[in-house]
Amino acid sequence: MRCFEALAVALILALTGSSLTGQELALGTASAGRGQTVEIPLTYAGDGSAVGLQIDIAFDTAVLDTPAVARGSALGERVLRSGQVSPGLLRLVIYSPSNAVLADGALARLSLTVDNTASVGQSPVTFSAVTLGNAAAVRLTPTSLTSGIINVLEAGSYHTVTPCRVVDTRDSQGPYGGPILSSGVPRIFTLEGQCEIPSTADSLSVNVTVVSPTAGGHLTLYPGGQTPPQTSIINFGGSQTRANNAILPLSSDGVISVLPIVLGNGQVHLIIDVNGYFD
Numbered sequence: 001m002r003c004f005e006a007l008a009v010a011l012i013l014a015l016t017g018s019s020l021t022g023q024e025l026a027l028g029t030a031s032a033g034r035g036q037t038v039e040i041p042l043t044y045a046g047d048g049s050a051v052g053l054q055i056d057i058a059f060d061t062a063v064l065d066t067p068a069v070a071r072g073s074a075l076g077e078r079v080l081r082s083g084q085v086s087p088g089l090l091r092l093v094i095y096s097p098s099n100a101v102l103a104d105g106a107l108a109r110l111s112l113t114v115d116n117t118a119s120v121g122q123s124p125v126t127f128s129a130v131t132l133g134n135a136a137a138v139r140l141t142p143t144s145l146t147s148g149i150i151n152v153l154e155a156g157s158y159h160t161v162t163p164c165r166v167v168d169t170r171d172s173q174g175p176y177g178g179p180i181l182s183s184g185v186p187r188i189f190t191l192e193g194q195c196e197i198p199s200t201a202d203s204l205s206v207n208v209t210v211v212s213p214t215a216g217g218h219l220t221l222y223p224g225g226q227t228p229p230q231t232s233i234i235n236f237g238g239s240q241t242r243a244n245n246a247i248l249p250l251s252s253d254g255v256i257s258v259l260p261i262v263l264g265n266g267q268v269h270l271i272i273d274v275n276g277y278f279d
Helices: 002-014
Strands: 016-027 029-033 037-045 050-058 068-071 079-086 089-095 105-113 121-134 138-146 148-153 158-168 187-190 203-211 217-223 234-236 242-249 255-262 267-278
Touching: 016 050, 016 121, 029 037, 029 242, 037 050, 037 148, 037 242, 068 079, 079 105, 089 105, 203 217, 203 234, 217 242, 217 267, 234 242, 255 267
Parallel strands: 016 138, 029 148
Antiparallel strands: 016 037, 037 105, 050 089, 050 121, 068 105, 079 089, 121 138, 121 148, 158 267, 187 255, 203 242, 203 267, 217 234, 217 255
16 A cells, blocks of 8 residues: 555646646446445546546445446556545546556446445445646646446335347437437437336436537436436537436436537437336
């Protein structure tokens, strides 16, 4: 642990100068019952300037055990170090000995086990502190930090399904395919009866992916027929492919609405993959 601590301190002390922006970090969302283990990604999207970061991630020890950390698909040849700083606080350090910039995508995967006595409900996994730096040792200010959530379930309330792609707007035009989403224009999808989703389902466990956005923006997903909430499911930059796990509540007739907001009245493709439902 001493080498890890020395590396973390060196990274912090080396950063000087003015702040820059253009960096986004997000933790995923997952659902599990007591005693079960789930995995959420730590994803990054940036402007091609960051070469290293140090992140402190906070979690509730009454609900979750200390996460196990594995390398993400976008980590490449970069070095990943992790360790528990204190109860309920995990530290990650990621850097490149050659100062190669961080790649967009999943830098790390966190496996979390729900305690056998955990209370049912949402348990946040949050960013306690974040430091990023570029090759010139200038500190970079995150533009967006999206916390993760572990939904602790009652026994029997969550049902898995065979992973199934229910929406892909890249496909030919139809109720679950094209056309591409246009900024400010809501799109409605009836998911009941698709991908093993029964009429008793009141929400879904899904992976939401955006592809080929013409500019930066975000997507809001909410029950059909309701007012859009103020929070987005996923944020993205121009031309980025990004994904996020989410729990989508359904309307009473199994419908969701999608509201895309893309700068410059732009467009974006949407993919929704279902892996389970709640009733």
